[in-house]
Amino acid sequence: MYLLLLLPMSFFAQNTVSGTVTESATSLPVPGANVIVKGTTNGTTTDFDGNYTIENVSAGDVLVYSFLGFVTQEVPYEGQSTIDILLDEDQGTLDEVVLIGYGATSEQDATGAVQKVSAEDFNQGAVVAPEELIAGKSAGVQIVPGDGAPGSGGSIRIRGGASLSGSNDPLIVVDGVPLDQRGVQGSRNALNSINPNEIEDFTILKDAAATSIYGSRASNGVILITTKKGKKDTPFQFTYDVKTSIGNITDKVDVLNAEQFRNIINNTPGTDPELLGDASTDWQELIYQTSVGAIHNLTATQGVGNFYYRLNFNHTQQTGVLKRDYYQRDAFNISLNQDLFDNQLKLTLTSKNSLDQNNFANRGAIGAAVAFDPTQAVYDPNSPFDGYFEFTRATGSDITQQNLATRNPVALIAQTEDSNQTRRSITNLNAEWKLPWVDGLKAVVSGGFDYSEVQGATFLPITAASNTSNINQFSNYDGINRNLLLDTYVNYQNEIEAISTEIDATAGHSYQEFYSYSDSYGTEQDQERDFPEYISRNALESYFGRVSFDINNKYLISGSIRADGSSRVAPQNRWGYFPAASIGWKVQNEKFLENADWLTQLKLRAGYGETGNYEIGQDYGYLGIYTPSVGGASYQFGNEFVPTLRPEEYDENLKWEALKNYNAGIDLGFFDNRLTGSVDAYYRETKDLVAVVPIPAGANLSDQLLTNVGTAISRGIEVAVGGDLARSEDFNWSVNYNITFQEKEITKLSLGDDPDFFIPQGGISGGVGNTIQLWKKGFDPSTFFVFRQVYNEQGQPIEGAYVDVNGDNQITEADRQPYKKATPDYFMGFTNTLNYKNFDLNFTFRGSFGNYVYNNTKSSNGFVEAGTNTPSDYYSNLNANVLETNFQNSQFFSDYYLEAADFVKLDNVSIGYTIPGEKVDFRASLTASNVLTITNYDGLDPEVFGGIDNNFYPRSRRFVLGLNFAF
Template sequence: MRKLLNSLWLLLFMLPISFFAQNVVSGVVTESATGLPVPGVNVVVQGTSNGTTTDFDGNYTIEDVAEGDVLAFSFLGFATEEIPYEGQSTLDVQLEEDQATLDEVVLIGYGATTEQDATGAVEKISPDEFNQGAVVSPEQLISGKSAGVRITSSGGAPGGGGEIRIRGGSSLSGNNSPLIVVDGIPLDQRGVQGVRNQLNSINPNEIEDFVVLKDAAATSIYGSRASNGVILITTKSGKKNADLRIDYDIKASVGSNTNKIDNLNAEQFRNLIQNEPGTDPSLLGNNNTDWQDQIYQTSVGTINNLTVTQGFDNFTYRVNYNHTRQTGVLKTDLYERNALNIALNQDLFDNSLKLSLTSKGIIDANDFADEGAIGAAVAFDPTQPVYDNSLPFGGFYEFSRVNSEGEIVPLNQATRNPLALLLQNDAEGETKRNITNFNVEYRFPFLKELKFNANAGFDYAENEGHNRRPFNSAAVTNVEAPYEEVYSGINRNVLLDFYFNYKDEVEALDTEIDLTAGHSYQEFFIENRTRSNPNDNITETFDVNRNSLESYFARASFDIANKYLLSASYRRDGSSRFSEDNRWSSFPSASIGWKIHEENFLRDSGILNQLKLRAGYGVTGNQEIGPNYGYAGIYTPSISGAQYQFGNQFYNTLRPEEFDQNLKWEELQTFNAGIDFGFLDNRLSGSVDGYYRETKDLLATVPVPAGANLSDLLVTNVGETVSKGIEVALNGSLVRSENFNWDVNYNITFQDLEITTLSLGNDPNFFIPQGGISGGVGNNIQLWKAGYDPTTFFVFRQVYNEAGQPIEGAYVDVNGDNEINEADKQPYKKASPDYFMGFTNTINYKNFDFSFTFRGSFGNYVYNNAQSSNGFITAGTVTPQDYYANLNANVLESNFQNSQFFSDYYIRSADFVKLDNISLGYFIPGNKIDVRASLTATNVLTITEYEGLDPEIPNGIDNNFYPRSRSFVLGFNFQFK
């Protein structure tokens, strides 16, 4: 009986415990498309902290689960699954691919589409793909990130810009840069006066994303300005229903020069002068001066960003203040930016009316170093001192003589002291700029599918500055008075455009339609004034430049059965830059797409989740020709130093300018075909594009016969070019897990550009010299000629002896006439690459992140003008006056006595691979503040056989190049909750 009572008591005691007992659930998580296990999936009892993750085989076990609980399964790249628990002990789950990536909105100009519905060559680059570090110029963020896009910095100057080329450019004398559209405002492609780079007005920290439009099907909606591609920049704005957030980001950087021109040192120079017949060693000094060491320094910089943002149900704001200060590796060079960025968004009338305001106020300040010091440091006698207080040149040594009046004056044609060129130069400029855009979007309540969008904006800049040198500077021609130049200017760009957009689904046809039609007007105004006193004569100039563009545009897109895509656009542009007969032109485009992955035979393939074919054709234009009134006969007033005297009165004259009344814009026709693909839930994705482009009515500055016009050079339509290429972009997620992720991006571009026609007549040998070089007067090393790339070099073919040494003055007699003359010059090699690539790795492990980017360029050549201009004996020993100039160390190899400017000996392969950027970061979460620390290095490593300063030269001519520094950046980001 006792045993029975004890058993009943135990049963009664266990009853409430069993009532509240919690269960254990286990299972396997797999990919629905492939059936493969997914490691690292978060498994959480919704609303609690109770959770676990799947192991390498996708297995999980979670305890303390009660009936009625909801289990949430989540992982990056997959849609979250939420499954109610109903008492089962085993629960296997299949995760579906998250279509958010494919459905991500992508801007395409006057509208948007999704990535999977785009029919043109369009690429979106987001912040997690940006290059890291102390980035001042926005284009540096995407260098090496996009197939077909090559970005080459102009040099190492602080705040300096870069040359952006999409598919190699299409023009000769016209602008080859893409159209940049910032928050809906197309910027003036000519730039802004007084700044190193007009894109510096866009704070890189505030950029939400870049969208690159490459082919005509994507760009023709911008018509007459889209031949070289379009880049859409969207800046950040506040997020709805977001708590107040304050971010502070600081980056500090140091940089140093990694390479110098290889010149003779003082000992080598003395030996050369002493052993050279006819020289006077007494002209040498007793010093050992490395002039390049004298002009370069360690650069330092800081970038500060303070951001406040908050979002409510119908109103958001974001305010950012940026201060950037960066010195150059060239002494006295300084860039400083103070910028305030504001983004306001207001929704009204139940979200039918959306108002958006973005405004960027910038003060861009520069201390400009005299970059002539770079060439002077290469040429100045290394045996001379830096300072000499016995000379009347502000304490600096200068080459000088005593004139007939017993005064010490500088030698007129001698090289100036490089350090004095920097320290005695006072060159400052300041630009105040504001870019503001106000956007109104209204969705009609009686027709929800129809919306109206209006965009009003302006880009206004005022600049002022001066260049001054003291009277005791040897660089001033008139030593009795200081030199001063004062300048100011205005840039104004105003825009007003609007369009209607209608989107709807026609169920009877199983078709989604997207229709857009609108109008745009934009006006550009430039004014500049300059006052200077060269040779103690005051000169004043004043210039006004104005042009406008009016446009009508439309686009229609159709998505049939979520499989077949059709899109067409049309733009009609009228430009004041052309006469009434040529003022208006039309720019149509059409493109198609086929989403093969939506077909029944592939929809459930289990491996392929995206496969789309694209093809398109379009016409675009280029109106950036230089002169605004090249079609009209205009007159230019003379400056004060060129007046005509009648008696005691001086009168300004009027000079007629050259013109071509039939001038019109370039027209570019592009054919593009592409394929987009994704495998294994987009673990491997990418695209391949091929294009063919023809530019007609090519604009170029060409020589004309004497008397044929009012000048011997004329901007006119003169030729055609053909370019073609293949672009491949690959993205791979090598590892996906909770604690470790590894993503790879690789892109490669093959390109070819050829001038097919270039002549006002039928002369097959006609060519236009290009590519001015240092050395001599008016020498050019490149040419434009039918059948060749526009960057092709034009040289003699050097003859070598049995030991491989170049024989001075010995060139190949190409035409066999036993004479070496201009007829024996040949087009040879080119500066543009045959192909280039980018390779980026991004690795995340727990709270650590690590990334690096390589870039490579192949098949491109550089003319080493640093060697050719100073690489022969008489360059330093035969001077008009009593001084000697230093020589390039290559003279010890070539043994050239005299100049060999046009020898192909100086054309060198400039293939390179660069480790551009490497970054390590660590994230420290907190209750009230999150902190991310980072360390970044830029311009880390260059692998090349090129002997010069840098193989990456924008125009292919290496001379007086501002060296790019290697920099190290320490950064901290604080997010206050």
């Protein structure tokens, strides 16, 4: 009887299976491969060496082995204690899928200039702003990092941008939701609500053949961000990742110390050394600090049958190198997927929810620390300004501040309160239904929103010297941004066997509405008042279609068109049509190359497309608008002051900017893609450029008008090369290099035919209304406008001596010439990734060449009168450059202050070690960012967006310790 009872027990015996999963082609281990008992949630994943152990396996079970890019294998369990698996590469998935807007294609079938940057290629470290992940990773994409403020965002330029006064930012699409290109109120960076840890990949659409499907918003390129999601049939996994960081500034503006400053004052006629103090104060040292930060990520993911999910909580906090600067983000990301009706209906919900909190330090302290008298002490026991030393004057029996004097930088930081918080949610629900009555036809409905609320407050006490009123200064403000989206489209994919052609066709409709609101209450001069509410609302309705053909797996043809209707422009210009066409030839599939085993890919591409840019600075620039008065502009009726309404100038024919783009490219792959490369050449022409230009008096309600006046062209060549220098079981080394050559020129910029017409740009400090750049026909938009400096035999600049360009024996404004530019001639990125057993190392270099920077930190304070030509009871510090030039007066427009800003930066270095375990995988990493800069530029940093270096918030060099636990 006892033996009979054991029989059924043995049938249900639970066993343990171990083994190794490796690649069949290379015998390399496959870490992270899924091993699961079919039809259950019992499973595991392989460790770093491809090893796995799975428990509770019964006779009759089927073990499923799967990994992206490999053919899934199913093995019946028949009592084996060890099962080793060789996974074959899946040729159908090796050709990586890339998004192209309202659909996807394979890399081999893409005919536009499209690049995908995946998580394994990202820059490492304590990354807060998502765009930092791809700096230096893509040809044609220049990302200038944000300044040193915590949470600040960088500037993204794809092929240099296409506008002048309009936006040059690319359209960002997050999980199918196009973001408002105007940004989010109160946020340091519109992308900060997206946790970098949760980004799966970026897809960058560069040419119009790829971007025209987004029509009027695509002239500056499109970036598609895909966030991480759960995976089907995967066991529960919990991950905790923490990164802690410290950072310090690497340099300070070179100013006179106390001894040097006293020497200048003592030797300058007409000065009073009695006004100097007895201290020796490094003001820059006092306003900066060591920055610290921490990033925590807790992630849970699982796939249970046809339902799979990913949940992530992120807590980020970071102080700035400028004292009292602080950023904090708490974010909760949700991804839910459900497949229904035998995978015919797929539902996907993604939601990114964040709370950003900021304390903004007073950035005016940066300029004040450069200019404040170094002989003065920080504190004064007799000061009425909370004990801080300030330059004062006696007004009767009162002591008041010198209104024009520089403020105490330490006091500026300590006495200014400025904080806010922003709540934001980017959510999208996507339904994809394979229609049963037509093979290959599916319908997609995508509804989403991007909603944010901001609340903030500022406060400046009456005791602060920077408060020139007679009451405490404060403001309370709030705002809303709302972006609603509904996309519907159908997609048909099938093969026409009779003509060996694959077809992929899409047609759809999109509607997006944008709303923003802001309101504030506070003080103005010596009064408290409600400020006018601001409300903006506009809508964009669109129809789009695209069709692609792959003929005989050799010849590619694609065409698309989009029709956009926007409420932002006049009815007669409301609808725009944006066509595109491109072709490709997969030469490697031709018969004459069928024996070329060394050649993996040889594809030629060419395309043409049209796009637009409706971010032109106004919502309803074609309408006459009345603006409520601000700044005390009121009309008096008796004892009552009534605010006025002011009519604004307008152009009833204002329309969006339009771009035409031509692109040709070649994609190469050799030796099973161990060596890859691509080359793209482009030519772009932007018409109807928007700019503010002077108009005849009486022609409108102002003598300046925002209107369509210009044309510009840009051209460039982009080269990208990647390769595996080593590929073995223990050691792997891959490199990626890209370089971009570019140039841009304004070809028309006037309502008339004046060849000398130009528009001043680039305001500088040191004088009211001074500018150092210009827009002019025949020149790059970032060109500087300067006098050519004359030097003596010793190579020293001669004060006031400039080249007489027109030969009239006098120096006038006619001798001021367009010269040099802030835009680089070429820029590059270079990334290395190495793995040795459980160690990994990667580092990224970036470089920029041919660009110039106007060193306004030198020119504004680099002459004696800048510190001495003041009211008689205070002096200001000088830039140390005055010791070299001995300039007595301002030389603002001298090209002496134009400096070559070529640089090579070691942006990022990261080393890590992984310890695989039976229950827990552990990884530790150490990362350094902003490691090294090689440059001849004499300022703090050669990478200055716009080309004018002044009051720059310094970037810090950061060191990051990272720990990761995967359960």
